[in-house]
Amino acid sequence: MKPLRVRSKVWLEADGEPLLGDGREQLLRLIDELGSINAAAREMGLTYRRAWSFLQAMEDKLGVPLLRREKGGPGGGHSALTPTARELLEKYDRLRDGLNLLIDRKFADIFALQEDPPAAPRPK
Template sequence: MRFRFKVWSEIDNRPLMGPGRYRLLSSLQQTGSINAAATEVGISYRRAWAQIREMEELLGHPLVVANRGGTDGGGTRLTAEAVKLIKQYEKLSRKMDRAVSASGAMLTE
């Protein structure tokens, strides 16, 4: 038997970061494209932008910098704050995973 959990953070009872938004930002970091990231996580481009805007509103600072087309073809990159948010989420998830695994092992002995 394995115990599972989901970690998310909230600000003023509004969701900031959970598994879905984590996957969105991580995919965006890898692809450099909101459209590609949205497709990868299975949501629409519009929904991806809405989630990013909501996170930015809650935090009070931008998480992405979008560059429109041109010779380089445009793209989107994460701000340092977004990278920090991803790392904090990963760190908390790892800690919680270890704690839940240890607790689960004790319960199944």
């Protein structure tokens, strides 16, 4: 048998709706890095409108702002994560890392110690 690997996805929900997963996490991190919703959206291949809708949905579900926004002008606007958004990402990282560790251990317990079954005799 070829070697197997385990993969899992973790996301947070609020009121049964997605709140934070891989895509929205990446969006927040890119906004933090690039200082712009538009630049982050472009980097991800999203329209500004789609990125904005993700952000607005997250803020509505949490009831707190995740971004501090400065409107554009001659020098352009700027967006930065709020302390709440940074804390959310930090907790999400800890959750995902902890779950991955547990999943890897469980996988090793179940799959890594298994040996290939003996080959069945071939009919003559």
